[in-house]
Amino acid sequence: MDMSEISTYKSEWNPELVLTARPRLLVVDDQAVNIQALYQVFAKDSEVFMATSGKQAIEVCRQKMPDLILLDVLMPDMDGIEVCQILKDDAETQNIPIIFVTSQDSPEEETRGLEVGAVDFITKPVNPAVVRARVKTHLTLKMQSDALRALASIDGLTHLPNRRLFDERLEAEWRACRRAGVSIALIMIDVDHFKKYNDHYGHLEGDNCLKQVANSLMENNWRGRDLAARYGGEEFVCLMPETDLAGAMSKAESLRAKVEALAIPHELSANADFVTISVGVATTVPNDEKMAEVLLGIADEQLYKAKQAGRNGIAGVELP
């Protein structure tokens, strides 16, 4: 795939942007003077966030999602080892490399740090050239693995996120909405009479049509945690955390109208002169008894209902 062609609608899924982004570092130390010393080393080339306690470090980390953490080991309340364990146990933060910065450089201490998941150890007082070189190595590795992950998450034809990324995000957002006790919405989309489109205009034109539909999905003013993905073939799916049925239905209608407005000619369509989509919506407040796959199945049933009702339409339901 030519990386210069990729224009995924969120930068975290664009491998090229991932590789060229300004690195984001989090420096954690209970002594302001130590933070200051590291800030001086990195402020020019990186965005530097700071935290003065373990608890604050976890908060800042979840909010800012840094590319690397320089973490003091000895801190009152929660020490660096505990902070590292918590971040490594959390799927959202476990890929962030952590370098311990410590004045205790015994082999036991170092082994313990590496065992809980740190990538490196630096001793205080820090030598600017050494810390800069080590951070650079680990940042390069992190950016490369982010870029590979982004590449593996993108659908080659449409450049939308693929089903693998969708499934991953659905699982995480399902858990988040269950914890928060809020509604989650799923939207399933299928291009109407697409087999006839392929048969009449050819497979390449079919591919072009799917790209245009995908582009109109990308441009749809999504909120931060929303995700539109190619689910497979001529089917797309959208995930909208913290969204109720009314919100999801209005989004579904705007997607339907946008694709209709593309006015892509479809001579053999039985329901319009242009390419259209049918859309199924399902929402629920997740709890321990409910499974995300069940909600997906219900969105699919609603999609079928929209097809049965004449296509180029939407149908939706809330699962109690």
Ligand SMILES: Nc1nc2c(ncn2[C@@H]2O[C@H](COP(=O)(O)OP(=O)(O)OP(=O)(O)O)[C@@H](O)[C@H]2O)c(=O)[nH]1
């Ligand atoms: N060009 C192209 N066609 C694809 C792609 N993926 C799936 N298709 C085609 O999409 C068509 C889907 O057809 P069907 O599932 O029968 O549904 P449909 O013709 O859209 O009819 P309805 O869904 O009932 O409106 C099949 O002909 C697939 O070959 C793709 O990546 N590119």
